[in-house]
Amino acid sequence: MPDSIIDLRSDTVTRPTPGMRAAIAAAEVGDDVFHEDPTVLRLQERVAALLGKEAALFVPSGTMSNQICIKGHTQPGDEMLCETNCHVYNYEAGGPAVLSGVTCRTIPGEYGILDVSQLEDKVRPVNEHLVRTRLVCLENTHNRGGGRIFPLEKIQAISQWARQHNLIMHLDGARLWNAIIATGIPATAWGRHFDTVSVCFSKGLGAPIGSALVGPRDFIARGRHIRKLFGGGMRQAGIAAAGALYALEHHVERLAEDHRNARVIAQAVGDTPGLRLQPPEVETNLIWISVDAELGTAKEVAAALKPHGVLIHTPGPQMLRACTHLDVSAAQAERAADTIRKAVQRLVPAR
Numbered sequence: 095m096p097d098s099i100i101d102l103r104s105d106t107v108t109r110p111t112p113g114m115r116a117a118i119a120a121a122e123v124g125d126d127v128f129h130e131d132p133t134v135l136r137l138q139e140r141v142a143a144l145l146g147k148e149a150a151l152f153v154p155s156g157t158m159s160n161q162i163c164i165k166g167h168t169q170p171g172d173e174m175l176c177e178t179n180c181h182v183y184n185y186e187a188g189g190p191a192v193l194s195g196v197t198c199r200t201i202p203g204e205y206g207i208l209d210v211s212q213l214e215d216k217v218r219p220v221n222e223h224l225v226r227t228r229l230v231c232l233e234n235t236h237n238r239g240g241g242r243i244f245p246l247e248k249i250q251a252i253s254q255w256a257r258q259h260n261l262i263m264h265l266d267g268a269r270l271w272n273a274i275i276a277t278g279i280p281a282t283a284w285g286r287h288f289d290t291v292s293v294c295f296s297k298g299l300g301a302p303i304g305s306a307l308v309g310p311r312d313f314i315a316r317g318r319h320i321r322k323l324f325g326g327g328m329r330q331a332g333i334a335a336a337g338a339l340y341a342l343e344h345h346v347e348r349l350a351e352d353h354r355n356a357r358v359i360a361q362a363v364g365d366t367p368g369l370r371l372q373p374p375e376v377e378t379n380l381i382w383i384s385v386d387a388e389l390g391t392a393k394e395v396a397a398a399l400k401p402h403g404v405l406i407h408t409p410g411p412q413m414l415r416a417c418t419h420l421d422v423s424a425a426q427a428e429r430a431a432d433t434i435r436k437a438v439q440r441l442v443p444a445r
């Protein structure tokens with residue numbers, strides 16, 4: 095991608111850096127379905143240790159990671175509690191229903207954040223008419239919540255309550271790295287409140303592929319079986335795991351830059367009449383923006399930015415999302431901010 099293009103559509107658009115490509119090229123590999131890929135084994139040990147869990151499993155995508163966990167934790171006919179706008183319910187192609195026979199009971203949060211008081215009456219009594227409430231799935235940071243960080247004390251309260259009711263806790267931590275860097279709270283402190291956690295290497299960390307689930311050793315063994323069932327058993331997967339290991343080594347601390355760059359863009363959005371930050375404060379690398387009708391549609395705003403080399407995602411008719419990531423420099427964030435101020439302001443008299 096030429097330097098003149100600033101691609102803010104997603105933090106998944108990054109390309110591996112020269113250093114990461116070198117690590118990938120040099121990766122020691124073996125057949126991972128035979129448990130013989132040393133790079134995958136190293137990555138799994140590293141991620142399990144980081145999150146304070148017994149074991150980990152490398153998988154191709156965040157979707158597969160979440161769906162393996164949902165299947166591993168439930169029986170068909172079970173129910174899962176999750177936030178209305180969460181990824182597992184909205185953007186995983188109906189996975190809980192299709193792959194696990196699980197119904198989702200959705201609860202609206204405040205920009206993705208739930209309070210334990212909203213869950214307290216959601217456990218169904220044991221009764222032949224009813225589904226069995228089995229699993230709570232949270233998301234941190236929350237994508238459709240505008241990159242919001244789930245406050246640790248809220249997670250702790252939900253986790254304590256869940257344990258009292260024999261419910262299992264799963265975290266979609268696709269962007270947990272961003273929460274860790276933004277708060278300074280280490281991975282283990284988040285991980286301890288969940289039975290399983292899914293993390294991604296292909297979003298803010300800039301690896302080309304790969305996610306991992308972590309949890310108790312016996313659960314991960316079951317997860318391996320489900321991964322095979324879902325077609326996710328990979329052979330010389332060390333090629334991909336090397337990118338993930340490199341990302342863990344070199345691209346976690348730098349997420350602070352993405353957060354700074356996101357604030358620069360957010361400031362420009364805040365200064366532009368007709369655009370509104372959702373939520374008003376940007377905590378990590380995601381900037382969700384609602385577009386007032388008098389300014390036009392989200393697609394019209396995106397079209398006004400595109401000729402200036404700024405690409406932005408349009409997840410709804412009046413909604414935009416911008417993401418900062420490894421391939422957006424501080425200078426590019428400044429340029430994107432400037433473009434938003436000028437190009438969007440020009441839209442008002444044009445209509």
Ligand SMILES: Cc1ncc(COP(=O)(O)O)c(C=O)c1O
Nearest residue numbers: 155156157158181233237266268
């Ligand atoms: C919060 C969240 N969870 C899970 C996923 C799924 O990841 P993948 O695209 O690797 O399947 C995404 C993807 O963007 C995400 O934003």
